[in-house]
Amino acid sequence: MTIVELIKNEKAKKEIDVIAGQEKVTPEFIINGILLGEITVPKNINRQLKNPCGVGSGLKTKVNANIGTSPDCASIDYELEKMNECLRAGADAVMDLSTGGNITKIRENILKHCPVPLGTVPIYQVACETFGRGKKIIDMDPKHIFSVIEEQAQQGVDFMTVHCGVTKKTVEVLNRTKRLGGIVSRGGSFLAKWIGSNDAENPLYEQFDRLLDIAEKYDVTLSLGDGLRPGCLKDASDAAQIAELKVLGDLVLRARERNVQVIVEGPGHMPLNQIESHVKEAKKIIHDAPYYLLGPLVTDVAAGYDHITCAIGGAIAASAGADFICYVTPAEHLRLPKKEDVYLGVIAARIAAHAADIAKGVPNAQKWDDEFSKWRKALNWEEQQKIALDPEKFKSERGKLLPNDPNVCTMCSQYCAIKEEK
Amino acid sequence: MTIVELIKNEKAKKEIDVIAGQEKVTPEFIINGILLGEITVPKNINRQLKNPCGVGSGLKTKVNANIGTSPDCASIDYELEKMNECLRAGADAVMDLSTGGNITKIRENILKHCPVPLGTVPIYQVACETFGRGKKIIDMDPKHIFSVIEEQAQQGVDFMTVHCGVTKKTVEVLNRTKRLGGIVSRGGSFLAKWIGSNDAENPLYEQFDRLLDIAEKYDVTLSLGDGLRPGCLKDASDAAQIAELKVLGDLVLRARERNVQVIVEGPGHMPLNQIESHVKEAKKIIHDAPYYLLGPLVTDVAAGYDHITCAIGGAIAASAGADFICYVTPAEHLRLPKKEDVYLGVIAARIAAHAADIAKGVPNAQKWDDEFSKWRKALNWEEQQKIALDPEKFKSERGKLLPNDPNVCTMCSQYCAIKEEK
Numbered sequence: 138m139t140i141v142e143l144i145k146n147e148k149a150k151k152e153i154d155v156i157a158g159q160e161k162v163t164p165e166f167i168i169n170g171i172l173l174g175e176i177t178v179p180k181n182i183n184r185q186l187k188n189p190c191g192v193g194s195g196l197k198t199k200v201n202a203n204i205g206t207s208p209d210c211a212s213i214d215y216e217l218e219k220m221n222e223c224l225r226a227g228a229d230a231v232m233d234l235s236t237g238g239n240i241t242k243i244r245e246n247i248l249k250h251c252p253v254p255l256g257t258v259p260i261y262q263v264a265c266e267t268f269g270r271g272k273k274i275i276d277m278d279p280k281h282i283f284s285v286i287e288e289q290a291q292q293g294v295d296f297m298t299v300h301c302g303v304t305k306k307t308v309e310v311l312n313r314t315k316r317l318g319g320i321v322s323r324g325g326s327f328l329a330k331w332i333g334s335n336d337a338e339n340p341l342y343e344q345f346d347r348l349l350d351i352a353e354k355y356d357v358t359l360s361l362g363d364g365l366r367p368g369c370l371k372d373a374s375d376a377a378q379i380a381e382l383k384v385l386g387d388l389v390l391r392a393r394e395r396n397v398q399v400i401v402e403g404p405g406h407m408p409l410n411q412i413e414s415h416v417k418e419a420k421k422i423i424h425d426a427p428y429y430l431l432g433p434l435v436t437d438v439a440a441g442y443d444h445i446t447c448a449i450g451g452a453i454a455a456s457a458g459a460d461f462i463c464y465v466t467p468a469e470h471l472r473l474p475k476k477e478d479v480y481l482g483v484i485a486a487r488i489a490a491h492a493a494d495i496a497k498g499v500p501n502a503q504k505w506d507d508e509f510s511k512w513r514k515a516l517n518w519e520e521q522q523k524i525a526l527d528p529e530k531f532k533s534e535r536g537k538l539l540p541n542d543p544n545v546c547t548m549c550s551q552y553c554a555i556k557e558e559k
Numbered sequence: 560m561t562i563v564e565l566i567k568n569e570k571a572k573k574e575i576d577v578i579a580g581q582e583k584v585t586p587e588f589i590i591n592g593i594l595l596g597e598i599t600v601p602k603n604i605n606r607q608l609k610n611p612c613g614v615g616s617g618l619k620t621k622v623n624a625n626i627g628t629s630p631d632c633a634s635i636d637y638e639l640e641k642m643n644e645c646l647r648a649g650a651d652a653v654m655d656l657s658t659g660g661n662i663t664k665i666r667e668n669i670l671k672h673c674p675v676p677l678g679t680v681p682i683y684q685v686a687c688e689t690f691g692r693g694k695k696i697i698d699m700d701p702k703h704i705f706s707v708i709e710e711q712a713q714q715g716v717d718f719m720t721v722h723c724g725v726t727k728k729t730v731e732v733l734n735r736t737k738r739l740g741g742i743v744s745r746g747g748s749f750l751a752k753w754i755g756s757n758d759a760e761n762p763l764y765e766q767f768d769r770l771l772d773i774a775e776k777y778d779v780t781l782s783l784g785d786g787l788r789p790g791c792l793k794d795a796s797d798a799a800q801i802a803e804l805k806v807l808g809d810l811v812l813r814a815r816e817r818n819v820q821v822i823v824e825g826p827g828h829m830p831l832n833q834i835e836s837h838v839k840e841a842k843k844i845i846h847d848a849p850y851y852l853l854g855p856l857v858t859d860v861a862a863g864y865d866h867i868t869c870a871i872g873g874a875i876a877a878s879a880g881a882d883f884i885c886y887v888t889p890a891e892h893l894r895l896p897k898k899e900d901v902y903l904g905v906i907a908a909r910i911a912a913h914a915a916d917i918a919k920g921v922p923n924a925q926k927w928d929d930e931f932s933k934w935r936k937a938l939n940w941e942e943q944q945k946i947a948l949d950p951e952k953f954k955s956e957r958g959k960l961l962p963n964d965p966n967v968c969t970m971c972s973q974y975c976a977i978k979e980e981k
Contacts, residue, residue: 369932435918
């Protein structure tokens with residue numbers, strides 16, 4: 138039984154209490170949110186999940202970190218190191234997007250060591266195995282797609298991105314849309330190519346019930362991917378993006394009928410002034426399902442610093458109602474991230490998420506800031522460090538240039554505004 | 560004559576054409592903005608200013624970078640290195656906030672080498688010299704304050720922060736307000752202490768006309784400082800902050816009557832959801848004078864990463880109408896910034912400024928992104944690098960993990976979504 142079914146049968150799972158405790162809300166609040174489909178708890182029935190979390194309305198904004206190999210760079214050990222950096226930086230969930238090396242084995246290892254919900258994009262494995270057999274993306278076999286999804290579900294994957302909204306119709310809309318950036322989602326590009334070449338419907342859409350069967354069996358949370366998301370500011374909010382979102386909104390209702398947990402993915406790149414209205418409109422279209430954003434990045438030109446462009450867009454999006462934000466690292470658009478990028482990416486996304494939680498009135502979010510500022514006012518550096526967002530960074534940065542008077546800092550020394558008032 | 564007087568006498572200065580060219584607007588637009596007081600061109604009549612810039616409505620959001628010594632850390636050479644890092648990163652203006660070493664000599668050197676508008680906070684020099692004579696802040700002499708201001712004006716300083724809104728009345732309001740963070744502005748704390756101890760009015764307020772005399776003589780742009788700005792989220796938008804802002808709004812009109820250019824400074828720390836409404840309200844209160852913000856920082860807890868918290872707040876503020884944003888470096892709240900912090904701080908603020916310019920519809924702002932995305936779509940890495948926000952960073956980051964196929968990157972290798980579509 139999925140968690141939705143368990144709740145409907147009044148068999149409350151211990152996760153509910155754990156999550157209510159984490160969020161400092163009542164178990165009833167969590168239960169009600171899950172029954173409405175506005176909160177999900179991504180956890181596969183086959184997983185021993187040390188740190189589950191809830192994602193959705195009224196809860197703290199959660200941060201996901203993507204790791205995974207690519208054909209150019211495929212070491213299991215290094216991916217585990219990256220995973221540990223994600224956790225050390227405070228990620229709430231991790232996705233393994235591996236496309237290089239022994240993908241199944243990498244996932245096995247990550248699943249074994251990862252204490253937070255783990256997500257995947259199964260179409261990547263399908264593509265890699267299709268390539269491995271000397272075939273092309275357009276040769277992907279629908280049976281193969283579903284067998285990989287079932288394999289991963291059985292293995293214990295907690296949530297999966299499935300690009301069900303890349304359909305014959307939405308690809309037609311895309312083709313009529315004069316896009317600057319085209320398709321930038323890997324999964325989206327695979328499926329659009331497959332649809333076009335085979336003149337057939339996307340199996341993930343056409344056989345959505347088959348997908349729901351697997352998701353229900355293992356309680357895999359479906360993350361409905363935005364394969365047609367805008368990859369540059371100019372394409373933001375265009376007809377193709379919105380057409381896909383409407384398809385996903387309909388699939389949300391179909392998943393809920395089957396007691397399958399579902400979240401919806403969003404962009405991408407978007408001018409700052411479109412974000413608030415987009416998120417509010419999107420939440421309506423997807424019937425208030427948790428909305429999971431990759432960014433949005435508020436400019437295209439800042440490669441090397443896209444953790445910052447993402448923090449700006451993510452903070453605004455989450456304050457407007459997005460529930461789950463995927464980090465972007467400084468390596469985005471340039472190369473596979475290294476472990477130091479992964480760390481910075483999570484930190485930047487956590488800053489965005491926390492700023493948004495204060496703005497959207499998540500209970501007690503600002504208490505942390507008030508407590509911190511109390512110690513700042515008291516010039517108590519030890520207590521500030523203890524509760525800082527990143528205590529190690531706090532200590533190392535301060536330590537780079539220590540003051541003669543340990544009460545102040547080298548910015549103002551004896552002219553410290555706070556000290557003056559003492 | 561100040562630039563306002565020159566324009567009124569139809570003696571257009573060459574700066575107008577330069578600035579109109581930079582902004583891709585007509586000279587008339589600039590002239591009209593200056594006459595309304597909605598645009599300023601900070602430039603002292605005694606300065607040879609290589610790269611002047613306009614600050615205000617309808618123009619690109621400008622970025623200021625603060626440098627300067629402190630008693631713990633006072634090297635002229637290192638400050639010049641920091642200045643060069645600011646310029647390399649693309650700062651539009653620099654402020655020398657030195658409080659350590661030979662302040663006058665440091666400023667002389669910076670003025671000599673700095674091609675962009677240079678600002679100062681003269682009360683710092685007053686405080687340092689008062690301390691140097693073995694006296695306390697409460698012993699500051701009003702005559703001394705004005706003589707330092709005139710000395711700096713004559714030296715060529717283009718804009719000066721003057722905390723004219725810290726008055727007997729606004730300090731009374733502050734004292735009635737139960738603040739968590741108190742006063743966090745150095746200049747604000749000096750003046751509040753002086754007012755309280757001497758039971759006298761702030762000379763910068765009481766003798767505002769004397770200040771205008773100096774500003775008019777040298778065409779120094781007055782930057783009306785927010786000495787009572789909130790230093791933590793909890794104090795944001797409180798009675799003391801707003802009381803001071805109203806005083807500053809009144810002084811804006813008095814400066815305009817004297818053809819003195821004026822901008823107004825703003826916070827500080829502020830929850831994300833208050834920023835847009837604050838900026839819109841503040842712009843009304845200050846009669847649409849250019850609004851110059853230090854942040855706002857959207858959380859108090861992220862010391863070590865406050866360039867990011869500032870980028871989030873700054874982007875939202877500028878998109879809502881703020882015209883000038885002061886960078887915050889990763890060292891903020893912890894120590895005096897080093898040159899690498901200075902660089903990162905400017906870059907983060909420039910990202911915020913550009914994202915805001917797109918959002919507020921600054922002419923042609925998004926063209927840059929569209930051009931960049933055209934090259935991204937074409938997988939043309941050389942052209943992307945050329946026009947990236949930070950070309951060196953673009954190159955060095957990509958170079959850390961190069962792909963086997965030079966057309967793609969190591970994130971996706973042969974599974975590149977963009978390549979797939981070719």
